[in-house]
Amino acid sequence: MSKKRCSWVENTFPEYIKYHDEEWGVPVHDDRTHFEFLILEGAQAGLSWSTILKRREGYRNAFANFDPEKVARFDEAKIQELLQDEGIIRNKLKVRSAVTNAQLFLDIQEEFESFDTYIWQFVGGEPIINHWESMKKVPATTKESDTLAKDLKKRGFKFTGSTIMYAHMQACGLVMDHTTDCFRHEELSS
DSSP states (O other), rough: OOOOOGGTTTTTTHHHHHHHHHHHOOOOOHHHHHHHHHHHHHHHHHOOOHHHHHHHEEEEEHHGGGGGHHHHHHHHHHHHHTTTOTOOOOOHHHHHHHHHHHHHHHHHHHHHHHHHHHHHGGTTTEEEOOOOOSSSGGSOOOOHHHHHHHHHHHHHHHOHHHHHHHHHHHHTTTTOOOOTTTTHHHHHHH
């Protein structure tokens, strides 16, 4: 018998199912992973997550294995090179924002000792465990994502609006939004 999953992952490609089953909603406490999702979620703006997930390796190669210190040092020549890279979404604003956000990410690490310490404060240090019966009930934003997005904007971050940051919170397990009929709900609720 096959496992019951959240409706958004049905009839998709293997990497998408693996992402749902192994990553989505699992609490992240690694700064590089947080940085990876900042880049990927920002790149997703206006696109589907599957489009980005299919290019994840391209992003890993283009953005120095998601090393924020290296990305923060990307110069104009490197940005122009990235805008020719078919392995990523070649949107000028999104590529430039990744470099700017890397620089600001380092500022947050310096201020809070880690980005992880910074971001988890927006949920009181513990995952918010939701009990949605269907994906239709899952909000696009919450007061927590609104507060986080507002703070990031104040710091100069780009492509980090409340909807994008709620997706980041879901991806990195600050919020657990697997539906109650999904096999991962019980696993991540305990």
